Amino acid sequence: MYRYDEFDEQFVRERVTQFRGQVERRLTGALNEDEFRPLRLMNGLYLQLHAYMLRVAIPYGTLSSKQMRQLAHIADVYDRGYGHFTTRQNIQYNWPKLKDVPDILNALADVEMHAIQTSGNCIRNVTADPYSGVAADEIADPRPTCELLRQWSSNHPEFSFLPRKFKIAVTGARADRAVIKFHDIGLRLAQDEGGRLGYEVWAGGGLGRTPMIGIKVRDFVPAIDLLRYVEAIMRVYNAEGRRDNKYKARIKILVHEKGGEEFRQAMEAEFALIPHDETAPVEKELRRIEAFFSPPAYEAVADESDLLTKSMRADPDFARWVRVNTRQHKAPGYAIAIVSLKPKGGAPGDATGDEMRALADAADQFSLSELRVSAEQNIVLPNVRKSELFALWQELRQAGLAIANAELITDVVACPGLDYCTLATARSIPIAQEITERFAEPALQEQIGSIRIKISGCINACGHHHVGDIGILGLEKTGAEAYQITLGGDPTESAAIGERSGPGFPADGVVDAIERLIHFYLGQRQDDESFKQTYLRLGHAVMKDALYAAH
Amino acid sequence: MAKKFALQIVTANHLLDGNSIFLGEDGWTADHHAARIASSPEAAATLEVLALADEAANHVVGVYLVAVELDEDGNPEPVHYREKMRVRAIPSFWPDPVKARAPARRRGGEAQHVSL
Numbered sequence: 017m018y019r020y021d022e023f024d025e026q027f028v029r030e031r032v033t034q035f036r037g038q039v040e041r042r043l044t045g046a047l048n049e050d051e052f053r054p055l056r057l058m059n060g061l062y063l064q065l066h067a068y069m070l071r072v073a074i075p076y077g078t079l080s081s082k083q084m085r086q087l088a089h090i091a092d093v094y095d096r097g098y099g100h101f102t103t104r105q106n107i108q109y110n111w112p113k114l115k116d117v118p119d120i121l122n123a124l125a126d127v128e129m130h131a132i133q134t135s136g137n138c139i140r141n142v143t144a145d146p147y148s149g150v151a152a153d154e155i156a157d158p159r160p161t162c163e164l165l166r167q168w169s170s171n172h173p174e175f176s177f178l179p180r181k182f183k184i185a186v187t188g189a190r191a192d193r194a195v196i197k198f199h200d201i202g203l204r205l206a207q208d209e210g211g212r213l214g215y216e217v218w219a220g221g222g223l224g225r226t227p228m229i230g231i232k233v234r235d236f237v238p239a240i241d242l243l244r245y246v247e248a249i250m251r252v253y254n255a256e257g258r259r260d261n262k263y264k265a266r267i268k269i270l271v272h273e274k275g276g277e278e279f280r281q282a283m284e285a286e287f288a289l290i291p292h293d294e295t296a297p298v299e300k301e302l303r304r305i306e307a308f309f310s311p312p313a314y315e316a317v318a319d320e321s322d323l324l325t326k327s328m329r330a331d332p333d334f335a336r337w338v339r340v341n342t343r344q345h346k347a348p349g350y351a352i353a354i355v356s357l358k359p360k361g362g363a364p365g366d367a368t369g370d371e372m373r374a375l376a377d378a379a380d381q382f383s384l385s386e387l388r389v390s391a392e393q394n395i396v397l398p399n400v401r402k403s404e405l406f407a408l409w410q411e412l413r414q415a416g417l418a419i420a421n422a423e424l425i426t427d428v429v430a431c432p433g434l435d436y437c438t439l440a441t442a443r444s445i446p447i448a449q450e451i452t453e454r455f456a457e458p459a460l461q462e463q464i465g466s467i468r469i470k471i472s473g474c475i476n477a478c479g480h481h482h483v484g485d486i487g488i489l490g491l492e493k494t495g496a497e498a499y500q501i502t503l504g505g506d507p508t509e510s511a512a513i514g515e516r517s518g519p520g521f522p523a524d525g526v527v528d529a530i531e532r533l534i535h536f537y538l539g540q541r542q543d544d545e546s547f548k549q550t551y552l553r554l555g556h557a558v559m560k561d562a563l564y565a566a567h
Numbered sequence: 568m569a570k571k572f573a574l575q576i577v578t579a580n581h582l583l584d585g586n587s588i589f590l591g592e593d594g595w596t597a598d599h600h601a602a603r604i605a606s607s608p609e610a611a612a613t614l615e616v617l618a619l620a621d622e623a624a625n626h627v628v629g630v631y632l633v634a635v636e637l638d639e640d641g642n643p644e645p646v647h648y649r650e651k652m653r654v655r656a657i658p659s660f661w662p663d664p665v666k667a668r669a670p671a672r673r674r675g676g677e678a679q680h681v682s683l
Binding site for chain 1: 580582583584585586587622623624625628629647648649652653656657658659660
């Protein structure tokens with residue numbers, strides 16, 4: 017894992033000191049709210065429906081056990097005993113007091129974390145594949161790239177006042193688990209014919225009120241030119257992105273209004289203007305960062321584990337968890353384990369301080385002290401020996417964290433919605449809770465198979481509803497909450513934006529409608545077809561009718 | 568015909584903890600039932616001005632008026648579902664009045680009035 021150098025440490029500590037002064041001045045009235053708001057937002061502090069909310073970055077979704085313990089400590093000491101993991105690999109605390117926030121930021125700095133640029137019109141936390149460095153289908157670990165981008169974009173004077181926020185995601189794998197096609201810039205590590213490492217570059221993707229799939233702007237940019245190239249994109253956006261209308265200010269609007277070809281030309285022209293001699297220090301820094309991410313010393317063990325096979329045979333619940341919640345690791349004899357934060361009736365992505373500590377302990381004992389946060393709001397233990405999966409599962413079960421539902425129907429993604437968020441038009445979490453209860457039966461979940469349900473409580477789409485197989489958008493309709501359903505969305509390399517199905521459902525009708533659709537799918541699917549395959553074969557109209565059958 | 572005037576109370580967030588508060592007869596309170604009720608546009612404007620003075624004095628943030636109706640006991644309850652959730656002061660799915668793991672806020676237990 018990356019460790020702060022003196023410069024990083026000083027930068028983060030100085031920011032804490034500055035913010036402490038700003039809070040003091042706010043409390044004495046020397047700063048009014050209009051003056052203070054941009055300062056607090058640059059440090060991740062929002063004012064929500066019931067209280068302040070602090071959004072803390074988890075760079076590229078990677079956490080050490082020590083950092084996870086500190087997140088638990090903050091939850092217990094400064095908040096109400098829990099935190100919420102988000103789709104962009106952040107953690108949000110929902111009840112901090114203004115006077116405590118500088119102390120929280122200091123506690124974060126103690127473990128090399130911060131909340132800088134988790135809000136505001138700047139480059140946000142750079143996200144990555146949660147299986148970075150361990151995925152079997154990976155060309156290279158994307159995290160050194162993310163760390164380079166984090167350092168480059170932190171307090172970048174030219175890009176701190178963009179037309180709107182800017183999100184970058186990076187993957188090193190063939191399968192896209194980082195949602196790169198729906199980011200302002202999406203990067204996929206690639207190799208050219210000579211075997212040189214570089215990036216395939218996507219730009220102009222996004223969700224929100226105008227969902228758009230990014231366009232590929234370059235097949236290959238050599239690694240050494242990455243910052244020049246990203247800078248060229250940022251410059252075109254900074255100069256030409258719309259500042260007159262907040263709702264048209266994201267780069268996706270510029271790219272699609274200008275047209276892909278014209279945008280590409282503007283970008284290439286800008287790229288040509290940036291001197292090559294700026295690349296040498298970048299390469300040196302990238303090498304320095306890469307050293308922190310060299311793979312751990314995996315033990316040379318057989319890929320198959322007798323203990324695992326025996327334990328699976330002996331305990332069907334464990335066998336189910338292994339089937340559903342583990343993924344292939346690049347090293348023989350190891351597995352990637354997903355710890356679901358979607359218990360029956362729970363709030364998706366929430367973890368209590370005790371649960372965070374249990375996760376930290378599990379990471380120390382079984383995963384080389386490392387954890388990841390996924391875009392599905394779950395925690396990943398990236399380095400578990402197959403022979404130790406049973407022991408891990410027992411520990412997780414003790415902590416109530418052995419929920420076997422990764423990527424199944426109850427692994428619902430949901431934004432905080434109107435239960436917390438001041439922008440929301442409807443609640444998200446209670447709908448998610450009802451889904452986890454309605455489809456609680458483990459055998460039924462496995463029978464339904466892999467399916468993504470994603471819920472947003474307003475058109476800003478923090479719950480990524482546009483890219484759910486089933487997307488649920490909470491709106492207000494004649495003074496009550498209403499839920500509009502989209503079908504056929506896909507956040508992966510086969511990216512698709514869900515199609516709207518028709519009139520919304522009332523809160524007490526939406527899960528019934530989903531259940532009708534699921535039963536229709538189970539009756540119609542051929543062989544092992546996934547929900548998406550059945551949807552594509554039968555078409556939107558047929559699936560939509562199933563949703564509305566009882567109307 | 569002019570639209571019938573809806574009763575109003577005024578709300579804001581407390582500067583220190585961000586909690587939802589309401590302007591009552593004796594200052595700001597966490598209990599919306601204790602809020603001053605404006606029954607005319609002029610009274611609502613007065614209420615808002617009083618609240619904005621506290622915002623200018625950096626005690627509260629985000630002042631706005633909330634339409635209410637009186638329940639059978641004569642207490643003001645918001646008309647809109649968003650505001651109904653906000654006066655509850657906790658997420659809708661937490662057991663009322665407090666979530667077991669979140670003992671910080673207890674309506675009626677702690678001092679009802681917020682000192683500024």
